[in-house]
Amino acid sequence: MKRWRGQGLVEFALLIPVLLLVILGIVETALVIQGIITVQHAARTAARFAVSYRPLQGACQDQDRDGHIADGIGTDDDTDDYPAPYPICPNNSSPPDYVTPSNPNLAESDSAYYARRAALIKRAARDAATGLRIDDSYLDDFTLADWENKVSYTQEPGFFGVVVRGFESFTGNAIENSPGIEGMPVQVVVVHNVPILDPFYQAISPYVMVSGDTQMINEGVQVGVSDMEMPYFDTNPIWGEPDATPENTPISTPGTPEATPTLEPSAYSIELDIEEATNTLPDERGHDFIATVTDQSGNPISGVWVNFYTDRGGFGYSGVEPRDIEVQTDAQGQALVTLYGNEPGTASLQAWLDYNGDDTLDDIEPHDTATKTWIVTGPYIVVSEHEVIPLDYVYVDVMDHDPISNSHRLLWCVLTGTETSAVVQDPVNVDSVTGDAANIGFEIPVGSYGSYQIESHWNGGDCGATDLVAHSGAISVTIVPPDLNITSISWPAEYGDELPGGVDIPFTIVVSNSSAAPVVNTYFDIDYYLDPNFPPPFQGQLGIEKQWLLDIDAYDTQMITATFNLAGGEHQLWGQVDTTNYIEETDEDNNISGPYTLTVACTADSTPYGDRFDDGSVAGKWTSTGVPSSVSGNVSETSAGYLRINAYGSSTWGSSDNMYYVYQSISGDFDARLRVISGPSNRSYSKAGLMVRNSTATNSRYVALMRTHCCGLQFAYRETDGGDAATSTGYVSMSPPMWVRIVRSGDTFDYYYSAQEDPGESDWTYRTSEVVDMDDSVLVGIAHASYSSSSAGDSELDEFVICQASGAGSDDTIKPPGLVECEQILSRGDFEGNPATVFAHWHAGDANAYQHQSTYFYDGSMSMRLHDSMGSYPNCPALSPHLEQTVEIPGGIYTMTTMVVGGQRLVAGSLAPCSFPDTAEADDVLHLQMKDDGGGNLGSSNTVANGGAPVGSWASFEVDVTDEVDLYNNAGENVEIYFYGTHDADYNDTWFYLDSLECDVCTEWPVPEDQAGTASIGGDVRVLIGGIPQSMQGVEVWAYAQGGEVYHTATIHDGTYHFYNVPPGIYHIYAEVWVSGSQRSTMTTVTVVANERNYSVNLFLL
Incomplete structure (x- = not known):
């Protein structure tokens, strides 16, 4: 086993x-x-x-389709699997050097x-x-x-x-x-x-x-070669060539040059339907010719391009041009042209198949010929051009007229046109031998549209009179489209060659219409481009600011203005009118103006926060304090124009500070600069310089760039309240004077310094950056610490500079047609809160004529009462109640923006001692009056309510004050909303209550009218959020047709999207949005035909 x-x-x-x-x-x-x-x-x-x-x-490739183009040179700026360099953008030079998106090679x-x-x-x-x-x-x-x-x-x-x-x-x-x-x-x-x-x-x-x-x-087609066999590949070149190569098929063999095949003449034939044609002018100016293309068996060939040429007349109604034309055969193999003539003569016509594409008839190419003769019988008129637009200049020849009838009258006569007849020339005397009068010039009248003819009369008759001698063929006057262009982009002349940074600067675009045709009842858009990635126009690139105009007369101009707040440095500004092609124009290639180079400085005068310290006393905008308050010191301005700080302060290190601080409160992003002339020298780490703090608490977060006595520049920060201070990088050894600079962008703070006396943008040295989470409003100023509790130190500072800039000023989000945007600018319109809170915004009067109360309220628990009544004993004075608040009109105002004041009001009888109880009457009236910043009336007052209204119940009211405040021209200005009461001083009195007041400034972006021959696509967009499909504004949507443009929009306030007046075709509709850190997207395909408006292409983003 x-x-x-x-x-x-x-x-x-x-x-x-x-x-x-x-x-x-x-x-x-x-x-x-x-x-x-x-x-x-x-x-x-x-x-x-x-x-x-x-x-x-010529365009760059967004490799990961995240909307950000990688820089193409060094480290990629997005998270592709394979970092740059890769050839996302065109080569810029030789040897190749991949360009940045802001420096493309469009050629x-x-x-x-x-x-x-x-x-x-x-x-x-x-x-x-x-x-x-x-x-x-x-x-x-x-x-x-x-x-x-x-x-x-x-x-x-x-x-x-x-x-x-x-x-x-x-x-x-x-x-x-x-x-x-x-x-x-x-x-x-x-x-x-x-x-x-x-x-x-x-x-x-x-x-x-x-x-x-x-x-x-490859997507797309090649025209003019439909009768040629398309080349193809026979094999995978890695495995070798095939045993046999099909005839006339180009094959690429590496390392072996190949001869280009020679095309053999085709067996096609072509035949014109007429060999000779004769027509009588002026009524028979045109004649049709049909060329038929067949194969060897006589079968018609469709889709073949036939070339036509004439040595006289033209293939257009003008009778002048074109002399050569290409026409594709139809299903019957036929290509049709019409040859027009304006004067007697014979034209030789050629039709051929242009195999080699040289636009010249060669002997081996199938062809046919014909002749066309125009004759006249009796007197006739020749016009140089029969297809014109208003203001075109034509020349008229009066031919074979009887000299005995001199003088003749030459008239512009309407057949089916819009403009009345006119005199071309009177008198016209023809030559006594030839009977001719040649080259009579005539300008087509403005406003003409339709069909006209030139008539000659021998006895002073008008158009159509019996003394008619001859007339021309019908002259077609077509509609002249408007021609929009930008005449200029300008800004206030007082700024000179260098604009101040950090201030709102208005830029005005003058739009002109250089055509005889006006734009009527139609909006068109104008875009500002500030430092665009590519010079406009560039597909898919949006302007930084878009505005709209409605209508413009012939040869007229209109202006728009946008305000930008620019950072220091050099900027490029462009303008484009009719960006979205709402208007069909005579010239679509002259809508752009630019670039305008803007040089922007950042100086102490750029914003109200700046200070040169040269007016002899410290400005009231500064706050000086010890941190903590027990640290003593004082500040003054010297005769040399410096700010001197003499103060104590033992440390700016560890988790708590002991220093002296001179500061201002500043919100948002900024660029802060300070020139340090000298600092305290009591101890090694005595210091002075620029500091940004979240608060004056001793343990506050901060970012600081200060000059230390021992070691030069220190780049310090405290990341959290109560945390330990740290240095961002090593010291930089420098002796004063020097400039220090901190630039805030969100919670990122960049450190710079310069030794130049007046540094330009290229003179600053960037050191490092830190991220410190701070409030939007922070304290920015000068920190000083002698590092001695027993002795004060001195520091001298010069030129405190603050520039605030978005770089673009206005919001650059998409403004789709139909979008309604509203901003409510009234504060505490609900009157909730204690009186101190409410009356921090509202002002009321006069004495005893108002009360912040809770007897009646619409929402919440409080409202405002105005006593339109008599007062109290013993005098019973007539009261004059009023309630007002000053508001600032927003900067983003357009011609279609409205301003509406509204809310809830209630009428009740007065309970004042001198009033008959509960006896409201109609002659007691509550008014709304708009006032300017100085208290002057703007327009007329508006009635909100009167005492005759039903008592004891709330009712809504709305007053449109757009015209009263002249909204468009007063953007950014202060106006006063002023309620007041009037009464007849009897004892039947009224109390008015107000609640839930609002002042809405709203812009509804115009929807273009349907254009014939185009299509529109749209629908609802729903995004799955928390398991529930919800509408959402701002979902980006694209429409793409193969071989066509990519259209881009976003959903509007009601969650719908629209692409108006796009070419008919098959479109891929794609939408995407980020929700809670994840991307939601969807795509669908829709086919639209001409004049179809399909607004049911709904999208659901999971």
């Missing part, structure tokens, strides 16, 4: 290596199969990216564009090859020649390479590292050496080569 068991163990031990080899073989096989599947997937993914034709030529050459797209396609293949053990070191360098020559890196385990081939013409060969042109095939081949893991199998081969091959057709 033991022998048998031992024998079994021995046999099993002998089988173990074999079993292990089998298991490892299965593993290796699985890895090879994984490699085959993955490279095939990578090839398909890359090919799908290739045929999408992204990015557009990217075809060769550079093909190379860049090929590199992006390779990267797409690499991104799709997840899970493989890849060495992609040679991804961008791999070529077919290296593969054929077995260059060492192609024989290494893990090697990963991608081949991209495409056709750049119908007749050329496939080109490596080029994805080709629209409508042509593209091939992506992925090759990978799957590494073998097991040493035993490695001895056989260190890797197994796998390859994937995908061929697709």
Whole structure:
């Protein structure tokens, strides 16, 4: 028994290596199969990216589609799997240097564009090859020649390479590292050496080569070549060439130049339906010619482009041009043209198939000819142009008129037009021999539209009179579209060449219409672009500020103004009118003005916070205090124009401070600068400089850049209240005077310094940054510590500078048509809270004529009562109640913005001692009057209520005060909302109650009118939040049609989105939004035809 068991163990031990080899073989096989599947997937993914034709030529590629373009030079600014550099943007120079988004090369050459797209396609293949053990070191360098020559890196385990081939013409060969042109095939081949893991199998081969091959057709079409066979690829070039090559099929063989095939003449034929045609002027100006294209069997050929040429007349109604034209055959193989003439003569007509695309008839190209003759019978009139617009100049020839009838009268006569007839010339005397009068000039009258003719009369008759001698053919006057352009962008002249930083500066755009046609009952938009990534126009790039205008007369101008608050430095400003193409214009390429270069300074005069300390006394805007208050000191201004601080203070270190502080309260982001002339020298760490604190508490968070006596500049901060102070980086050894600077952006604080006396933007040295969580409103000023509790120290400071800037001033969010935005600007309109809180905003009078009370209230527990009544005994004076609040009109005001004051009011009888109880009467009236900042009336008063209204019940009221305050022209100004009562001083008196008052400033962005031939798309957007579908404003939505533009909008206040007046077609609608740190998105496809308005394309974002 033991022998048998031992024998079994021995046999099993002998089988173990074999079993292990089998298991490892299965593993290796699985890895090879994984490699085959993955490279095939990578090839398909890359090919799908290739045929999408992204990015557009000259534009950058948003590699991860997060809305942020990577810088393309150093470290990537977003979290791509593979950091920059990769060719997301066009090359800027040679040798290649990847450009930043703010410095594009919009004139990217075809060769550079093909190379860049090929590199992006390779990267797409690499991104799709997840899970493989890849060495992609040679991804961008791999070529077919290296593969054929077995260059060492192609024989290494893990090697990963991608081949991209495409056709750049119908007749050329496939080109490596080029994805080709629209409508042509593209091939992506992925090759990978799957590494073998097991040493035993490695001895056989260190890797197994796998390859994937995908061929697709690029989006788009090539016109004029529908009769040519499209080239194609015959094989995966990694595995070698096919046994036979189809005839006339370009194939790219690496390293071997190939001859371009010669196209043989086609067997097609072409025939004109008429060989000779004769027509009589002026009524038979035009004649149709039909060219029919057939094959050898006589079958009609559709979709072929036929070239036509005439040596006289023209293929347009003008009778002048064009002389050559291309027309595509229809389903019957026919191409139709109409040839027009304006004067007697014979035209030779040619029709041919232009195989070589040189616009010239060659002998081997199928062709046919015909003639067209125009004749006249009797006197006639020749007009130089029969298709015109108002203000065009035409020339008239009066021909073969009887000189005996001199003088003649030449008239502009309406047939179906909008403008009355006019005199061209009177008299007209024809030549006594020829009967001709040539080159009579005439300007088409403004406002003309429709059909007209020129008539000659011999006896002074008017249009249509019996003395008519001759008339011209009908002259078509077409509608002249408006022509909008920006005449200028200007700002106040008093700023000179250098604008102040941190202040609101108005920039005015003058829009002009240089056409004879007005814009009527139509809005159009104007955009400001401040420091855009790309010079406008650029697809998908929004302006920093958009405004709208309604209507503009012919040859008229209108102005808009936007206010920007600019940071120091140099800025580029552009303007564009009719950005959204609401108006069909004569010239669509003259809507842009710019760039205007703005040089902006940041000085002590830029904001009210700044101070040069040169007026002899410390300004009242400064607060000086010890931190804690027991630290004593004083401040003064010296004759040299410095601020002198003489104070104690033992430390600004550890978890608590002991120092002297001179500060102001500042909200939002800012750029703070201070020049340190000298500091205290009592101890080594005596210091003075710039400090930002959350409060004057001794343990407050702070950020400070101060000059220490011992060591130079110290970059310090305390991250939390009560935390320990720390230095952000080492000291910088500098002797005063020097400048220190702290720039706040949110909770990020940047430290700078400079030794220059008057530093420009390039003279500042950036040191470091710290993130400290502080309130929006902080204390900014000068900190001083002598580091001695027994002796005070002196410091002298100069030029405290504060600049506040958003860089753009106005909100740059999307303003979709139909969006309603409202801002409520009245404070404490509910009258809730104690009197001190309420009357911090409201002012009321006169004595005994008002009360903050709770007898009646609409919402909450309080309201305001105005006594429109007699007063108290013994005199019973007539009271004059009033209630007012000053509000600031917002800065973002447009021509369609409204201002409405509203709320709740209640009428009750007076209970004053001198009033008959509960005897309200109609001649007691509560008014609303708008006033300017100085108390002057704006417009007329408005009645809110009178004592004749039902008593004891609340009723709402609304008063539109837009016109009274002249809202658009007073943006940013203060106005007063003033309620007051009037009565007839009898004893039937009224008390008025007010509650829930609001002043809403609202803008409703206009919705464009439907345009014929276009389509519109829209619908509801719902986002799943907490398991419930909810509407949401601001969800971004895009619409994309293959080969067309990408349209971008956002949902408005009711959760709907709209794309108005887009070209008909098939659109992919995509929406996305971030909710609670996660992205929600959805996509759908919709087809719209001309004049369809589909507002039921609803989107649901999970």
